[in-house]
Amino acid sequence: MKFWQKTYLCVLIVFLIAFDLGAYGLLKKSYQLNEQLDISRGVSVYGSIEKSLSYILRVYTERTGITNYETVIASFAANYYKEDILLEVYQADQLIFSNAYQFVGDRAELHGDPYQSVYRKMNDELWLFIGGKMEFQDLRLVISRNSDYLQEYYATLRQYFITLSVVISLILSAALIFLLFQLTAPIRRLNKGVRAIAAGAYDRRVIVRGNDEFGELAQDFNRMVDAVSNHIETIKKASEDKEIFINNLTHELKTPITAIKGYSEFLNHANYNEEERRMAVHYIYEHIARLDVLSGKMMQLLYLKSEEVALEPVQIENLFSYVVNMERHHLEAKQMTIRIECSADEVYGDQELLQSLFINLVENSIKASSFGGEIQMRSYHYDEGVVLEVLDYGRGIPEKDIEKITEAFYVVDRSRSKELGGIGLGLSICNQIAQLHHANIQIDSKENEYTRVSVYFTTPLQLED
The missing domain is CATH 3.30.565.10 (Histidine kinase-like ATPase, C-terminal domain)
Incomplete structure (x- = not known):
């Protein structure tokens, strides 16, 4: 995996984690605020119902003397049923009226003083239960109202954040890819230059503009290539000079050696007179003298190179x-x-x-x-x-x-x-x-x-x- 790809994935993953955590926190906080607002409205409704019902029951008792309140409560509760508000009335822990859902379990709202609120799931719907002690004859009132809109709000808000996360991720991905391609362009040019120089193009240099770390790296790389190129040229020149020197030396040695060999064979095998013998000896001497001069000059030249x-x-x-x-x-x-x-x-x-x-x-x-x-x-x-x-x-x-x-x-x-x-x-x-x-x-x-x-x-x- 290339550097820009690693950077892209790391930045994208960090952003998504940070965004999702932030979105989750914001979503939870928003839900809690809406829940508190729903409870506040429920408590307000509970207070209004409790005072109204207490007043009606008190007047009803004073006028009729009857202590059976079920009919009066049923008539009162019918007015709120249309608004999805259900009532339960208890006397000494005994239910005397209810048009609400009945279930078995702990009823914390029955022990509220002055009131207690509880959310429950009923038939896959969210309901708010608020219960407390009434002002009339130690009766206890429990109201329940449908708060399923909270779940719908939560689901809508969650879907919104998911969509927003996807959209921002796509935009961020495009922006990151563009920026990383721009930022890593000097690295690609440097890499291309390194491959070209490794292939033998020592005249190539990396062009990276700017005074950042990439620019400094490119300048240092070019200086290194200059040094290597100069060193290679020096070695190449020395090798060429050495080859020319050896070739010339071989050529210079070949002529007198060939002549000495030829005249030696002439003296060994040919029929010759005294004049021809002296001539052959003279030529051998001349070529030996030439070799002597050559060796002396060579020693002097080698001496001078190291002195x-x-x-x-x-x-x-x-x-x-x-x-x-x-x-x-x-x-x-x-x-x-x-x-x-x-x-x-x-x-x-x-x-x-x-x-x-x-x-x-x-x-x-x-x-x-x-x-x-x-x-x-x-x-x-x-x-x-x-x-x-x-x-x-x-x-x-x-x-x-x-x-x-x-x-x-x-x-x-x-x-x-x-x-x-x-x-x-x-x-x-x-x-x-x-x-x-x-x-x-x-x-x-x-x-x-x-x-x-x-x-x-x-x-x-x-x-x-």
Whole structure:
């Protein structure tokens, strides 16, 4: 049974019980008031009859001296019989006249002083009996009058309340159903939203207007869904990144392993001369060296993902000079030069990691540049931060690849990358190092013209100098 149905039944049952109890109390009170009024009228009639009969009997006795009153009483009683009022007269507990119903049983009205009233059922009709002592010669008078209208009144009033109860119940039922549907509409919307989200529609939100408990519940539910959705997106992104990473790693490992396997089989089974042997050994060495570089880069990338660094002052000119010294053999091989310009003197960071970052950037610039080219390494203040920059005038990067260039294993031209010894991890490592320093990398490039890689250090520590 649904919540609105339970509420509907509970309210309806409580109302019916309360209404019926109230109606019963009102009906009983009304009946009692009418009964008292009927008794009051009966007592008034009894008093009038008793005085009139006492007076007639007294005058009759004084004039005639006769003590047999039956004829006089019968003549008197005939006048009231037409009004459904019956009389009984007793003398010393002996009935001397009666035109009323006779029955055996206790007659409380015979002992009334000055009078006593009693209701009795006679032939399925309600009668009021009133009895008391007369003023004349210790006679006792009992009158009985038909009060069946009280029962009819009670039955009519009861039927009225039953009809009223049914009508009000129907009206209340319709009103309750309408109100409960309106009040529980937020619950239905919330329930619908929960089912949709449980089915995977994490973009759905529950719209419940108002500042009541339902509105607060809907807001809390939406906040919970936002948190769950963000968490799921984070997990999904991490899973996708992991899958891409593993797929790329598998691909990168497959090429050198296949080559090493092929040349090994060649050396074991083929007939070859000394020159072919040296060539095969040279290729095996190259691919082993490539695997060595790949494993080293992988370890460095994993290390960076789990490392926190302490930021210390680093002299920019010394940093650039170290990078140039480390790359001098590559520069000499392509007859290239590096020009250093330092307008900013110092940044805060981990010196070894910053060295690795700029060695990677300079190596990329050397690979992208032609013989005799120039690379610029610059530092300068920008707004409230410090910028370290590497600029080359090589083949550049296509615009469509710039956003993805910092992803692990992503390379612009795979065939040329392998020719130059690249594996697509350099800029990913650079990006990780920058993030550890709370810095960000921006790449500006135009194909076949230039590539500028700028590292923006904007944390408060960079501003202390």
